[in-house]
Amino acid sequence: MRGIFNKTLVDLARKDKRIFMVLADIGYGEIEPFAENFPERYYNVGVAEQNMTGIACGIAMEGNIAITYSIANFPTLRCLEQIRNDVCYHNANVKIVIIGGGVAYGPLGISHHSTEDIAIMRALPNMVVIAPSDLIEAEAAVTAMLEYNGPVYYRCGYKNEKNIHRGKIDFKIGKAIEITKGKDAAVIFTGTIGYNAKTAIDMLQTVGINCRLISMHTVKPIDADVIVKAAEETGYIITVEEHNLDGGLGSAVAEVLADTGNLNVKFKRIAFPNINISRIGSQEWLRGEYSMSAEAIAETIRNSLKGKGIR
Amino acid sequence: MPLNRLVGWINMKVESQLKRGINMGNSKDYKALAVKIRQHCIRMTNRGKSGHVGSMLSMADILTVLYGKILNVDPENPEWQERDRFILSKGHGGAAVYAALAEKGFFPTEWLDTYYMDNGKLSGHISHHIPGVEFSTGSLGHGLPVAVGMAVAARYAKSGYRIFCMMSDGDCNEGSTWEAIMFAAQHRLDNLTVIIDYNRIQALGHMEDVIEMEPFGKKLEDFGWAVKEIDGHNYDQIEESMRGLPLIKNKPSCILARTVKGKGVSSIENTVSCHYKYISDDKLDEALREVGKLQ
Numbered sequence A: 001m002r003g004i005f006n007k008t009l010v011d012l013a014r015k016d017k018r019i020f021m022v023l024a025d026i027g028y029g030e031i032e033p034f035a036e037n038f039p040e041r042y043y044n045v046g047v048a049e050q051n052m053t054g055i056a057c058g059i060a061m062e063g064n065i066a067i068t069y070s071i072a073n074f075p076t077l078r079c080l081e082q083i084r085n086d087v088c089y090h091n092a093n094v095k096i097v098i099i100g101g102g103v104a105y106g107p108l109g110i111s112h113h114s115t116e117d118i119a120i121m122r123a124l125p126n127m128v129v130i131a132p133s134d135l136i137e138a139e140a141a142v143t144a145m146l147e148y149n150g151p152v153y154y155r156c157g158y159k160n161e162k163n164i165h166r167g168k169i170d171f172k173i174g175k176a177i178e179i180t181k182g183k184d185a186a187v188i189f190t191g192t193i194g195y196n197a198k199t200a201i202d203m204l205q206t207v208g209i210n211c212r213l214i215s216m217h218t219v220k221p222i223d224a225d226v227i228v229k230a231a232e233e234t235g236y237i238i239t240v241e242e243h244n245l246d247g248g249l250g251s252a253v254a255e256v257l258a259d260t261g262n263l264n265v266k267f268k269r270i271a272f273p274n275i276n277i278s279r280i281g282s283q284e285w286l287r288g289e290y291s292m293s294a295e296a297i298a299e300t301i302r303n304s305l306k307g308k309g310i311r
Numbered sequence B: 001m002p003l004n005r006l007v008g009w010i011n012m013k014v015e016s017q018l019k020r021g022i023n024m025g026n027s028k029d030y031k032a033l034a035v036k037i038r039q040h041c042i043r044m045t046n047r048g049k050s051g052h053v054g055s056m057l058s059m060a061d062i063l064t065v066l067y068g069k070i071l072n073v074d075p076e077n078p079e080w081q082e083r084d085r086f087i088l089s090k091g092h093g094g095a096a097v098y099a100a101l102a103e104k105g106f107f108p109t110e111w112l113d114t115y116y117m118d119n120g121k122l123s124g125h126i127s128h129h130i131p132g133v134e135f136s137t138g139s140l141g142h143g144l145p146v147a148v149g150m151a152v153a154a155r156y157a158k159s160g161y162r163i164f165c166m167m168s169d170g171d172c173n174e175g176s177t178w179e180a181i182m183f184a185a186q187h188r189l190d191n192l193t194v195i196i197d198y199n200r201i202q203a204l205g206h207m208e209d210v211i212e213m214e215p216f217g218k219k220l221e222d223f224g225w226a227v228k229e230i231d232g233h234n235y236d237q238i239e240e241s242m243r244g245l246p247l248i249k250n251k252p253s254c255i256l257a258r259t260v261k262g263k264g265v266s267s268i269e270n271t272v273s274c275h276y277k278y279i280s281d282d283k284l285d286e287a288l289r290e291v292g293k294l295q
Helices: A002-015 A032-037 A049-061 A080-088 A117-122 A135-147 A194-206 A224-234 A249-259 A283-289 A294-306 B003-019 B027-048 B053-070 B091-104 B109-114 B143-156 B175-186 B216-222 B235-243 B281-292
Strands: A019-023 A042-044 A065-071 A094-099 A128-130 A152-156 A177-181 A185-190 A211-215 A218-220 A236-244 A266-272 B085-088 B163-168 B192-198 B226-231 B253-258
Touching: A002 A019, A002 A032, A002 A135, A002 A152, A019 A049, A019 B143, A032 A042, A049 A065, A049 A080, A049 A094, A049 B143, A049 B175, A080 A094, A080 B143, A117 A128, A117 A152, A117 A218, A117 A236, A117 A249, A128 A135, A135 A152, A185 A194, A185 A224, A185 A249, A185 A294, A194 A211, A194 A236, A194 A294, A211 A224, A218 A249, A224 A236, A224 A249, A236 A249, A236 A294, A249 A266, A266 A294, B027 B053, B027 B091, B027 B109, B027 B235, B027 B281, B053 B091, B053 B163, B053 B192, B053 B235, B085 B091, B085 B143, B091 B109, B143 B163, B143 B175, B143 B192, B216 B226, B216 B253, B226 B235, B235 B253
Parallel strands: A019 A042, A019 A065, A065 A094, A094 A152, A128 A152, A185 A211, A185 A236, A236 A266, B085 B163, B163 B192, B192 B253, B226 B253
Antiparallel strands: A128 A218, A177 A211
């Protein structure tokens, strides 16, 4: 996904001379085309994320679009106050891009996991939070992000993600995409874990359980209408995210349900159990260990639905 | 002419000059503006029962020269694209900038009465919601990276405006400040000038007891900056240092301005406590009189 992100960015930066990239010494093998094509708009600040964010903010305050870019937590938590006070308070046109949402960098350990980012970023006023699920969403999201004037957090995957969508999609910030139309339950996911959710839905379909599958690529502003409709039409909502339980997609969906009075709907969150993951392994292995393989997601959904009287 | 009328006449002259955006001519004009800034700060913090008056008095003379002569800004058009950018990184001293902006005609001086008040216009730390304020700060270590970004953008746009950033001693403890110092030198940002309000007192003590920066000027030179050390209360030195910017071509400039925290009010000068305490009602008149006599 980082490949498609960088390629799309270069394509757009050819046309829009306001686009700057401000890096903190991360991006080997990916960012070179931008650096080579637009040297006057490319800055590697060195290993200095606070400065990266402040500089990006200053560049953006002068009518440009500045992209900060680094691994997992580096461009968010290390410089959180710069994001809050400088970028968000001034509504500066800064796009914060992380590579490796969730446990994409699994074997590298917790310093390189991003499992609280959605909660923290969505708590910031003015911040838009996007987590594309596949390469098709990733490409569309770059365009949408750059067309949007204001701070955006873009949770990029790492590499070799499989596509969930087929062909073109209608990607709009704040508008979820309904992928399948089932009525037994609605499975709402964000980010690249979506492929496992999709596979789980396909498995369930073979045993007669028809789930609605929704990609909530924008966690903030969240598409409340789609959630309410899903609650009313299915009575059962399951959220799936590669993130800790607290404050992420599941929390955001729960807030919508509570705020809109949909308190009778059944609700289940699939996420990491609010821990620091000290175990190491590949992304897919870690997902499996924490009940986020396709099989485990299917199992959880099936068990949840038993109470609803469905097989 | 009685003294009060004379002061009034000078004030009127300064006011009309400032509002027309005409440069100030001599140190008498500076004095009049500096007195106003100091008196506003003393009154604002007294009314708000708020802190940081020492930090405000410390930089009042530098602000006087900046807004009196150096900064290319237009009160009638605060967002004029070619304006010089001024960022106050030591946002806790914002009342002094508010005072300078009000005297310059960016907004009515009556707004100063609302500083720190319920539903007031002016917050304790500087806010970009106020005309003439470029950027909001309050947490130290934020101003310089943003100023650096603006300098990058100005160079990219081939624009001639300059970027000024006023910093405090405490600001220079922050790692982010040094990240920006290194970057600015690496990229030869000579459209950027930092002014350090070097009063040598930070929030909990004197620098020699907290984090000693000396030899400060040499440190900055070693980091690739052009540095000029001046007396931050001497108008001639302040003006002269800012006339020939950049100090050295292809280097960012730093004016290391030696100042006195609480300058002008002898009872609080050079004390740690003036970072916190306002000048109380019983000492107010005396303090206002005293700052009126400076230079």
